[in-house]
Every structure is written in structure tokens, then in C-alpha cells.
Amino acid sequence: MATTIRVARHHKPRKQPKLHRWYWTGKNDQGKSIKGEQVAAQKSEVVQELTKQGILIKNLRRKSHLFGGRGRVGPRDVMLFARQMATMIRAGVPVLQAFNVVAESLQKPAMRELVQQLAEDVAAGASFSEALRKHPRHFDRLFTNMVHAGEQAGALDRMLERVASYKEKIESLKARVRKAMYYPVAVIGVGIGVTALLLIKVVPQFESMFAGFGAELPAMTRMTISLSEAAQNYWYFALGGLMLLGLVMRQAMQRSEAFTYKMHQFMLHLPVLGDIIDKSSVARFARTLATTFNAGVPLVEALETASGAVDSKVYERAILQIREDVSNGQRLNFAMRNTNLFPVLATQMVSIGEEAGSLDAMLNKVADFYEEVVDNKVDALTSLLEPLIIVVLGTMVGGLVVSMYLPIFEMGSAI
Incomplete structure (x- = not known):
């Protein structure tokens, strides 16, 4: 059946009114309290629709755009x-x-x-x-x-x-990679926040108490008090510096392709995390190329589409080079080998797919394999990080607590 629809109308489309999300509460025809939400441009449209359903409206309000009233297309x-x-x-x-x-x-x-x-x-x-x-x-x-x-x-x-x-x-794969990246950052951020809170709010209370001791404090305690004074005096500089650094990095990555390429290259060399990003890029390349090629899109054009589907400038540049080589008559597996970026297993499976005339099926198998690899590595990273993070946080927080109680322990032993 022909699915390309062309209607012989050439008038200029009228602009649709902006839609909003409306929350309402009311009672149905049985007197039972009910509530819900409706998408409409005007309040009158919601009233008309609810009245038609036999609902007596008690409260009707539009959700603010600041709190997701219109939503965002994802x-x-x-x-x-x-x-x-x-x-x-x-x-x-x-x-x-x-x-x-x-x-x-x-x-x-x-x-x-x-x-x-x-x-x-x-x-x-x-x-x-x-x-x-x-x-x-x-x-x-x-x-x-x-x-x-x-x-x-x-x-x-x-x-x-x-x-x-x-x-x-692809979204499932992205979620796994985000989990690998966000989990350690979130936990370390909480650890730094707790330590800063102790230094700024708790340590000064001990410092005022130690001032009346009249004895020299242990070196560890003096160091903690010095850190506390620095945190109290310069915390806003540190916070502002971090925010400024993040803003500068973001702007640099948006404006400079060379800087973005260097950052993505650096991330690929990170221990454990770099391997996860690397394998996820291979999986996304294979999945995109398989899907596009299977739809009857020529291989050269399919490679161009695949280059835009990976979130790594390193792989994007490599795929565009593969596209150039393939357009010049080189086989896909040889072009992939020339980049020195794709795993040997991936190029071998592509070679078999080309020989057997089932490239799309083999690329899907490559994607399945490396998606599973990413999944296993994310689980392994989480299991590895949990005890490491506990040790780091325990050392940071425990060190502060011990340094504050050390003078009290020494005074007790002297008594």
C-alpha cells in the first residue's frame, strides 16, 4: 500500500495555539471527588470538556512552565x-x-x-x-x-x-553509561559536602572549646583547625571557582571541536570508565549502521548517519574516515582496521558478515555483544567503587572526627 501521503492543499498552515497542562479537581455525577489533568490551549476548553463529561469543577489551575508544565520532548x-x-x-x-x-x-x-x-x-x-x-x-x-x-x-x-x-x-545503552559516570561523581560529591559541613560548622565549636585548654594541640588537630579556617574564609571562592571551571569547560567544548576531541580522547584513556565509553561507542556504531543499512540505505550514506549517532568525537572522526575509504572502494572491515580504534572481534565479525552477504545481521550481533560487555563492566565498576568509596569517605570523615577528639583523649590519659 502506498504510504507517502500528499494532499493537494497548498495554503499556509495556521499557527497552532500554545498548549499547556491543566490540573483539576472536582466531583463526578455520583458526588465522588476526582482529580486529573488535561492538555489544552485555553482554560475554557478544559471547562467545556469536563462539563461534557458531567464533572463539577472545584479547582482548575495551569501548571507553571518552570515546573514542567509544557514538558520537554525527549x-x-x-x-x-x-x-x-x-x-x-x-x-x-x-x-x-x-x-x-x-x-x-x-x-x-x-x-x-x-x-x-x-x-x-x-x-x-x-x-x-x-x-x-x-x-x-x-x-x-x-x-x-x-x-x-x-x-x-x-x-x-x-x-x-x-x-x-x-x-x-540506544537509550538503554546511554542509561548504563550515565550510571557508570554519575554514580561515583554523586557519592564523592556527597562526601565532599559532608566534609565541608563539618569543617565550616562543627570544627569551629571544638576550636572554641580547645582555646581554654592552655596546652599545645596535637599536629593532626592543628591541621584540621587550619583547614576549617581556610574553608570558612574561602569556601565561596572554591565554590565559585568550580562553577566557573564547569562553565568554561562547557563553553570550550561547544565552541572548539579540537578541544572537544581532546577531551573525548582523554576520557577514552580513563581506567575502567574509558573502556565503558569505548565499548558503548562501538555498540552504538554497529547498531546504527545495522539498522540503517538493513533499511536499504546505501552503505556510504549509512556510515555518515552512524557517525552522527556516536557521542564521541574520536569515533565520529574515525567513522567519517571509514566512509571516505569505503566510498573509494575499500571493504568495510579493512577500513575499520585502518583506524586502529575498533576491537579485533568487531572487525572480524564484520568481515564474516561481508563475506556471507549478511552484514546487517552480523552488525546487530556485534552491537548485542558489546552492549552486554558494557552492562557487565558497569556492574563491575559499581561493585568495585562501593568499597572504595566507603574507605575514602570513612577516611575523610573519620579523620576529622578523630582529630577533634584527640586532645580530649590526651587530656583524659593525663588525668
């Missing part, structure tokens, strides 16, 4: 949209009607507006893929290429289902 929203559209099209619902049904089911105003914009573009004569290309922030090259291939082959539902599965696996 990868999971795009994944859910792809699955819903695949289901509707498979059921024989026309694309334009499917857009409207899916939009009505969405509870996030920002996502509903996005789908309504897509519906307007399709109603104005654009194809599904053309409408998606107008929103590159939310729909990447892989998504639009897959949809375009599905339109051409009359298999739009299958392509949308593949996109959704791909997004689901």
Missing part, C-alpha cells in the same frame, strides 16, 4: 511516537488521521504540539519524511532516512517499528 517521547504511528499505520489508518489520533493521546503539551505541526505539514502536501526533516532537533538522519525508505517500499509501519526498537536499545 528521546523516549520520540520512541513512543514511532511505536504509536507504526501501530496505527499497520491497522490501516491513513497517516494524516494517525497523526491526529496520536496527538490526542499525548499528555505532554510540547510533544503534542510537535505532532500537530507534523500533521499540518502533511496536510499541506509534504510527505511524512519531509515533515520530519523540518525538525532535526527531534528527528535525526536515521529516523528520517528510515521513514523515507519505508515510504518508498510501502513498509512504513515496519520501518517505524525498527526505529522505535533502535531508539529503545
Whole structure:
């Protein structure tokens, strides 16, 4: 069946009013208190809809944008949209009607507006893929290429289902890598915060008590008091310096591709964490290339799409070099070997896939293997860090406590 929808209307689409999320409480026709939320542009629309349902409204308020009233379109929203559209099209619902049904089911105003914009573009004569290309922030090259291939082959539902599965696996992989990076940072941050609190608030209480001892304090206690005085006098400089450093690093990575490349290269050489980032990049490359190539996209174009799917500038540059080599007639596995970046196992499996004429299937196996490797390494890192973090925090906090009680213990022994 032909799934490329072009409607012979060329009028300028009218601008949709901005949607908001409304919270309401009230009573139903049986007198029972109920509450819920509604997505609408105007308060009157919510009142009209609830009145139609026989609900007596007691309270109705719009959620502030500062607290997520409109929501933000994220990868999971795009994944859910792809699955819903695949289901509707498979059921024989026309694309334009499917857009409207899916939009009505969405509870996030920002996502509903996005789908309504897509519906307007399709109603104005654009194809599904053309409408998606107008929103590159939310729909990447892989998504639009897959949809375009599905339109051409009359298999739009299958392509949308593949996109959704791909997004689901990639987001799962990203979550594992984030867990590996955020867990130690969060725990160490809490440790530093507790230590700073002790130095700024607790140690000064002991210091005033020690002032009346009239005896020389132990070296460890004097060092702790000196640290406490420094923390009290300069904590805002330290905090401001850290914030400034973070801001400078962020701006430098946004403005300088060379600096970003060096930072990503440095991260790949970190112990344990670098290996996790490395293997996750290999898995994302393989999964993206397999999905795109399987959709009938030429290998050179599929490699360009894959280069934008990895979050590492090091791998992005390597994949673009592979694309250049493949476009010049070199086989994929040789081009991968030339980068000195991909694991031997990955290049061997790609070589077998090329020989057997099943490159997409072999690339999917490569992705499955390295996703499992990443999962195991994240679990191992968490297990390794837990006792290490306990030791570090115990040493930091315990050292402060001991240094404060040491003069009291010495005074007790002297008595």
C-alpha cells in the first residue's frame, strides 16, 4: 500500500495555539471527588470538556512552565511516537488521521504540539519524511532516512517499528553509561559536602572549646583547625571557582571541536570508565549502521548517519574516515582496521558478515555483544567503587572526627 501521503492543499498552515497542562479537581455525577489533568490551549476548553463529561469543577489551575508544565520532548517521547504511528499505520489508518489520533493521546503539551505541526505539514502536501526533516532537533538522519525508505517500499509501519526498537536499545545503552559516570561523581560529591559541613560548622565549636585548654594541640588537630579556617574564609571562592571551571569547560567544548576531541580522547584513556565509553561507542556504531543499512540505505550514506549517532568525537572522526575509504572502494572491515580504534572481534565479525552477504545481521550481533560487555563492566565498576568509596569517605570523615577528639583523649590519659 502506498504510504507517502500528499494532499493537494497548498495554503499556509495556521499557527497552532500554545498548549499547556491543566490540573483539576472536582466531583463526578455520583458526588465522588476526582482529580486529573488535561492538555489544552485555553482554560475554557478544559471547562467545556469536563462539563461534557458531567464533572463539577472545584479547582482548575495551569501548571507553571518552570515546573514542567509544557514538558520537554525527549528521546523516549520520540520512541513512543514511532511505536504509536507504526501501530496505527499497520491497522490501516491513513497517516494524516494517525497523526491526529496520536496527538490526542499525548499528555505532554510540547510533544503534542510537535505532532500537530507534523500533521499540518502533511496536510499541506509534504510527505511524512519531509515533515520530519523540518525538525532535526527531534528527528535525526536515521529516523528520517528510515521513514523515507519505508515510504518508498510501502513498509512504513515496519520501518517505524525498527526505529522505535533502535531508539529503545540506544537509550538503554546511554542509561548504563550515565550510571557508570554519575554514580561515583554523586557519592564523592556527597562526601565532599559532608566534609565541608563539618569543617565550616562543627570544627569551629571544638576550636572554641580547645582555646581554654592552655596546652599545645596535637599536629593532626592543628591541621584540621587550619583547614576549617581556610574553608570558612574561602569556601565561596572554591565554590565559585568550580562553577566557573564547569562553565568554561562547557563553553570550550561547544565552541572548539579540537578541544572537544581532546577531551573525548582523554576520557577514552580513563581506567575502567574509558573502556565503558569505548565499548558503548562501538555498540552504538554497529547498531546504527545495522539498522540503517538493513533499511536499504546505501552503505556510504549509512556510515555518515552512524557517525552522527556516536557521542564521541574520536569515533565520529574515525567513522567519517571509514566512509571516505569505503566510498573509494575499500571493504568495510579493512577500513575499520585502518583506524586502529575498533576491537579485533568487531572487525572480524564484520568481515564474516561481508563475506556471507549478511552484514546487517552480523552488525546487530556485534552491537548485542558489546552492549552486554558494557552492562557487565558497569556492574563491575559499581561493585568495585562501593568499597572504595566507603574507605575514602570513612577516611575523610573519620579523620576529622578523630582529630577533634584527640586532645580530649590526651587530656583524659593525663588525668
